[in-house]
Amino acid sequence: MRExxxxxxxxxxxxxxxxxxxxxxxRWYSEKFVKGQWEKEECxxxxxxxxxxxxxxxxxxxxxxxxxxxxxVGSINQDKLENPADIADTGASQ
Amino acid sequence: xxxxxxxxxxxxxPWDRVTSASWRKFADPENKRVLSHILEVDTLSRKLDPTGKxxxxxxxxxxAPGPWFVSKxxxxxxxxxxxxxxxxxxxxxxxxxxxxxxxxxxIEVEEKIRYDPHPDNPTGWTICxxxxxxxxxxxxxxxxxxxKVEQKCAEKFVQNSAKGREVMERICKYLEAxxxxxxx
Numbered sequence: 712m713r714e715x716x717x718x719x720x721x722x723x724x725x726x727x728x729x730x731x732x733x734x735x736x737x738r739w740y741s742e743k744f745v746k747g748q749w750e751k752e753e754c755x756x757x758x759x760x761x762x763x764x765x766x767x768x769x770x771x772x773x774x775x776x777x778x779x780x781x782x783x784v785g786s787i788n789q790d791k792l793e794n795p796a797d798i799a800d801t802g803a804s805q
Numbered sequence: 806x807x808x809x810x811x812x813x814x815x816x817x818x819p820w821d822r823v824t825s826a827s828w829r830k831f832a833d834p835e836n837k838r839v840l841s842h843i844l845e846v847d848t849l850s851r852k853l854d855p856t857g858k859x860x861x862x863x864x865x866x867x868x869a870p871g872p873w874f875v876s877k878x879x880x881x882x883x884x885x886x887x888x889x890x891x892x893x894x895x896x897x898x899x900x901x902x903x904x905x906x907x908x909x910x911x912i913e914v915e916e917k918i919r920y921d922p923h924p925d926n927p928t929g930w931t932i933c934x935x936x937x938x939x940x941x942x943x944x945x946x947x948x949x950x951x952x953k954v955e956q957k958c959a960e961k962f963v964q965n966s967a968k969g970r971e972v973m974e975r976i977c978k979y980l981e982a983x984x985x986x987x988x989x
Contacts, residue, residue, distance in 0.1 A: 733832040741825035749857045
């Protein structure tokens with residue numbers, strides 16, 4: 712159980728980067744996004760730094776697996792939007 | 806056995822502010838004391854589509870100690886959850902779905918929260934609808950006491966959602982003060 716507790720804070724080396732990104736995102740969300748200026752994504756460099764740290768420190772199997780799976784799900788969804796026929800074919804062949 | 810219940814709550818704040826507060830709820834360090842069951846929250850992915858939909862996945866680590874007889878079987882009191890959020894800024898809706906991804910052989914918990922402008926006062930108030938489903942896996946070691954565990958679990962959820970609302974109200978007030986400060 713002690714080990715589990717330790718792993719729960721496995722991403723704490725990223726705490727500063729996380730805080731910087733969260734601050735940036737929260738500001739963007741309440742000052743721009745909800746006011747209709749959503750075309751431009753901001754906080755990109757903060758996000759990249761935080762994400763790089765996460766992929767290095769996310770020790771927990773459950774979560775890192777999810778981090779990878781999440782990327783796949785995203786790209787599948789995009790394919791689906793771009794070419795729905797391909798997905799229908801894949802579905803039928805499975 | 807499935808235990809399901811729903812809750813509704815009205816925030817007397819506009820949707821913009823309430824959803825901003827929702828993002829800050831776990832991120833602001835001053836809430837850590839009240840929301841002490843939340844150990845860690847990390848953003849795993851975030852995507853913005855051209856129509857104004859924002860998709861977010863976060864990992865949430867929860868400290869969820871059960872009654873002693875449960876802890877003894879389960880062997881750990883940390884649970885990992887994944888929260889998926891879709892904010893559609895054009896239709897003014899925010900939907901969050903949270904599921905546990907660890908301890909799944911014992912229990913499945915799914916929590917859905919929606920924030921929409923209140924029909925009676927769409928520009929001033931926000932309605933929050935929350936649905937929670939708790940299911941003990943039928944063949945797990947907890948199955949024989951499923952009903953009891955589900956009940957305990959539900960009670961805990963109700964307590965924690967009350968804490969969550971308290972924090973949300975405080976952040977909304979803070980954001981309100983901040984925005985009126987900016988307006989001056």
